[in-house]
Amino acid sequence: MSGGGGWERIRSTRGGRLSRETSLTGRTARTVRLGRVQPQAPGYRTIFCNDREANLPVRFKGNSISTTKYNFLTFLPKGLFEQFRRVANCYFLLISILSMTPISPVNPVTNVVPLSLVLFVSLIKEAFEDWKRLQNDMVINNNPVDVLHDQVWETIPWKKLQVGDIVRIKQDGFFPADLLFLASTNADGVCYIETSNLDGETNLKIRKAVERTWDYLTPEKAVEFKGEVQCEQPNNSLYTFTGNLIIENQTLPLSPNQLLLRGCSLRNTEYIVGAVIFTGHETKVMMNSMNVPSKRSTLERKLDKLILALFGTLFGMCLVGAIGSGIFISSDYYYLELQRGVGLEFNPSSRFSVAILTLFTLITLYSTIIPISLYVSIEMIKFIQCAQFINKDLHMYHVETNTPALARTSNLNEELGQVEYIFSDKTGTLTRNLMEFFKCSIGGEVYGTGFTEIERGGAQRMGAKIQEAQRSPHAVHEKGFNFDDSRIMRGAWRNESNPDVCKEFFRCLAICHTVLTEGDESPDKITYQAASPDEAALVTAAKNFGFFFYRRTPTMIYVRESHVEKMGNITDVPYEILNVLEFNSTRKRQSVVCRYADGRLVLYCKGADTVIYERLADGNNELKKITREHLEQFGSAGLRTLCLAYKDLNPETYESWNEKFIQAKSSLRDREKKLDEVAELIEKDLILIGATAIEDKLQEGVPACIETLAKAGIKIWVLTGDKMETAINIAYEHFVQGDQVEIARFMKEVVKEELKRCLEEAQHSMCTVSGPKLTLVIDGKCLMYALDPSLRVMLLNLSLNCSSVVCCRVSPLQKAQVTSLVKKGARKITLSIGDGANDVSMIQAAHIGVGISGMEGMQAVMASDFAIAQFRFLTDLLLVHGRWSYLRICKVITYFFYKNLTFTLTQFWFTFHTGFSGQRFYDDWFQSLYNVIFTALPVIIVGLFDKDVSAALSKKYPELYKEGIKNMFFKWRVVWTWAFFSVYQSLVFYHFVTISGTSGKNLSGRMFGLWDVSTMAFTCVVITVNLRLLMMCNSITRWHYISVGGSILAWFVFILIYSLLRENVYYVIYVLMGTFYFYLTIILVPIVALLGDFIYQGVERWFFPYDYQVVQEMHRNDPEDNSRAGLLEIGNRLTPQEERSYAIAQLPRELSKHTGFAFDSPGYESFFAAQLGVHAPQKAWDVARRASMRGKPKPSKKH
């Protein structure tokens, strides 16, 4: 803001307004005092600014923050506690304790070693993550900030900052704590801040200091500032703040308008001075940081069932053993000496207690059936999948916005492979949110040439050829403006039949908005800061029509109007803005009351067609009808429309209304509601001017992506705030591939009958073979009724019968409701994708939330599980990463299940031959290292590297994805197959080795003992289990060989060393290896064990191949996928088209939140907030502007 003439004028009049302002502040001060005596108020804090000693007794928290979970001392206890919240770990702790008691057949190491290893790995991971957080914190804590000390600005790190300190923040700097805004270099004591870190909104917001403190700008002055701040205790409400500044016995009320929150940054202001109010963890942003509700994948929940089944098996096995032991025990076995003083454990006279104790013995013995390292392995696999594969995939890197994909949680990788429903936001997700003024209708005449992509697509389908109008050479195409019509451009509108309407139209565009200007006040250099790109586009349009809005002050809007009266005449026209009636999602309109320099009072209004038409004055039906036709025409072309209207006000009516308005504005309760009511009073009897149409361009590759996803069996629902016509067009354009389309379309009332009828219709057409594809289009109002519990089921049935569903005009809450309707009602896996704050609720409600990152604010991304830059990257995310992850995790789980079951069953068979005594078959260390060393690594390698078909083929054959949706690889049938072969293999291991081991070995005729046999069996198990892994791999890299070979080798190295150390297995392996028997068995047993699986796999592939297997075969001779060359070029060399879009992306642009006027309001209207009854706070921006609005219009003209 370069201080122009306007500012001077305002300053000069300040004295005159002072009395009014004090009366205003006096009123607010009273209310603040009222607030403080409220009993529920938790008290307040008093801060002595610029006086560290005075603040000392209160012991405010320091400004250093710590986001770490642990510190040096708490790490072990807290970390362990976290680990033992997992049932599996608890179970193993219990087993470990049990194995310390004498009833245990195994040495405690058997269970303690795996448990401690698992805990160790988990703790290391925790420590590593915490270390990264610590480093991050240190960087933040050591940022420099200027603080006032002895009349000079002294630079200290953030962490040294204390409550009450006076600090200086320079342009683009971040606020180190929550500050009370005292003074700014800007005139009028305002500063501009960006809050994108807080709420993702990138438009600038205004903050204004209390006038009394404007002067404390220089160190010399600031040092004199000795205020006392009384304010509320730290809380997490970003949009509220109450407090008083007591300065020289004067009490000044403070509002959120004076509060600069940590995490925001200063813009367009050289520097500001502020006093620290809340520090460190007491800042609002820190108090807002909370854990995202964690989501668990469906597969993992199914895994729980598997684990339960394993528990059941375990119990069954133990029961069999226990009963056997009760029957077996007898004093006839005199060599066991069961007569003399034997414990209950083996006492033949109390068979029941023998059985009970044996039950516990066996539980410890068979504990290996629960795969202890499964969870930690899966976690590691998923973590690497996220960090290394998803985040670093070049296919999902968007060059233009320099955004790679980001997996914000690693819980849901495999869930990505099973998605059946996608709920997509339209604006910003399917479309670019690059609004361009495309057409308009003024006074019943359509202006603007050109065709939208949707029109082209429609024409193509109809076989018609569109005559592309030749663009005039002078056509302007800048950001936000893609319009050409020689009839009204360059002042030609004056020759149209209704130039006055045109004038109103353009003025409405130039005046009725909340846009801020930035930069030079020349048409080429100015940039507009708008709350929504639509607004910026409209203002840009006005500029191009010759109504250049170039400056805004709190009370005035300056428009440089050319050609108003005659060509070449350029005048700067000021308009006094008297009232702004805000836009919000219920009003769906925005009005401005302005006073012309000649005293004319006009209300300009723009808004959604429905609300504007309700408020039009009677008469002129012809225009209304034509304009409505135009609106429908625009809508069907996929354009976003707004109606413009105006109304001349007579001063008396206005004055009386304005009083009510001021009253409403200053009311303390239900202010929003009252303001809306007051607005209704004046927003009536409007005169229609025309309508605007803005094109929201589709994102790159969206149609292809949707087609691919549809082929993959994924159903896409579009939940949009757009008009029904637009939505239907989008539906036509993208979802409906076939020719026969029947749209079950219903609105508003008689929803129930309609639902019933549609459902019957739908079911009827489903029955007919190759019936038409159905699309359900439902609007928000109707949805409100349809979501009623009594109708919900019917709605669900209907929508599940349709191939695609479009919900238009839905609110964020409804988006979430629809999502959870399908999630809970149909029990299908859902994915929500969106980019804006209005999508947060549905992102959180779905199984998987995907945020579009790069262009927009952070709010959707913050709530999401995965963030990608473009909608089309969903193909890669789902079809490649999701599918592979699903496949891999399924393999990992089933393999874990198999290897532990097999191993434990060999123990079980042995139990039958030991008089059910629970004697262990294997040595303690064999058993404890089986899971953590001998079979641990290869399965992780499979979890990382296995891929059935290449990424390119995954996308070429999207149908492969259906295997995931049907959950083909983790059905009970699959589990049972594995279980069957486990039993078979364990029988082979046990019986082949024991039977063949009972005769003398070698020429020496010596016999084997128990440990010889068990070592032999264990060797076979390790080899077989590792080879079985290789058999289930679709692609075998050298890491597979290394890990499988390494695991087997590790066993041999281990046993060769170990058998020199331990008594019972002393020399066993050397004895074994000295016999031919060893080598013959080691060949025989694994092959026999794997024969069953081999036959099964062979037959399955031969006669009942999976789809992926057929695809593998079809492409078996393809060369190794050489997409490498292409990948290397991503971001290095661009195609011409990419280059162009890159250049566009490089243009200065406002990155801002979509608040399409068709509906939708950014803010915190989260699904959960609404459920909790939390009122959605008003936008900070509104607060700023409302405060800058004067209570009364000035009686006199400005010049």
Next chain:
Amino acid sequence: MSNDNAAPSSSSAAANGSADSAAPRRNSKRPKYSKFTQQELPACKPILTPGWVISAFLLVSVIFVPIGVASLFASRDVVEVVDRYETACIPAQNRTNKVAYIQSSANKICVRTLTVPKRMKAPIYIYYELDNFYQNHRRYVKSRNDMQLRSNSSQDDTSNCKPEDLINGTAIVPCGLIAWSLFNDTYSFSRGNESLNVNKKDISWKSDRDHKFGDNVFPKNFQSGGLKGGGSLNESKPLSEQEDLIVWMRTAALPTFRKLYGRIEVDLNRGDTINVTLGNHYNTYSFNGKKRLVLSTTSWLGGKNDFLGIAYLTVGGLCLFLAVCFIIVYLVKPRRLGDPSYLSWNRSPGGR
């Protein structure tokens, strides 16, 4: 984990702000290319085609059948004479109460006659085989103290040995149930009038003798309690020379087991009758255990055990059979690899 790292990262991002958003665009976040992160590691992609299946089966049968034949021949080469004697060695009048007989102090010498069916080449191994004897019972297996067995210095260490640990407060060496229940039937052999020498040296694994049983540990208080579980030991010989004990203490894996008793180091001819003078001392009658005496030669593979050979032959044969089956199926109804009509979406709706 994800849950945990999501929250702080968000807050820290909020707090430290867009250090990177403010940074110039040049600061590319483009991931670096690596075969690992792009999941393009070179890999072999085995496809289990019919060809592979058939050749795998053929390969297995080609390897397994010869091995099976060889093992079977080796096993068949072994001559084994088995004599079950636990009932036969009890005088007919005592057979109603065998336990009482075996626990009495009567003379339990019994003579058995064996006929050699085939020429047996020296060395001929003498085994005893017990049945229904749970040497692998949990109470039994752990009832020993390896430290005590190994070194003289820890001979008072009798942990794990209960109830055969102490007598009148002094340690039993060797302690525990295993040693206590030492097998004590004795065999001596004669062919006609010529007595056959039984070599009881070197019947245990060398590693056991050298390492597990100390040469300075002598039996003490052994079998001196009220109840005798089995054989006694010569107190003047160190444990490392008590080979019967060493063999016995290498506990068997299954309740039916053989243990080496000694060797006859002369060839036996076909038709030879061997007289066994048998001291039937060991009580298997309490638990109805059988006792057998086994004479056996060995082959390169060991004693008589057809299992390996049969298993190899069966598997080899099965694979051959499967290979033939698959070949026939392949010839009758060949499967074109990668036939798109197999794809579920090309088949009738409803899929597999």
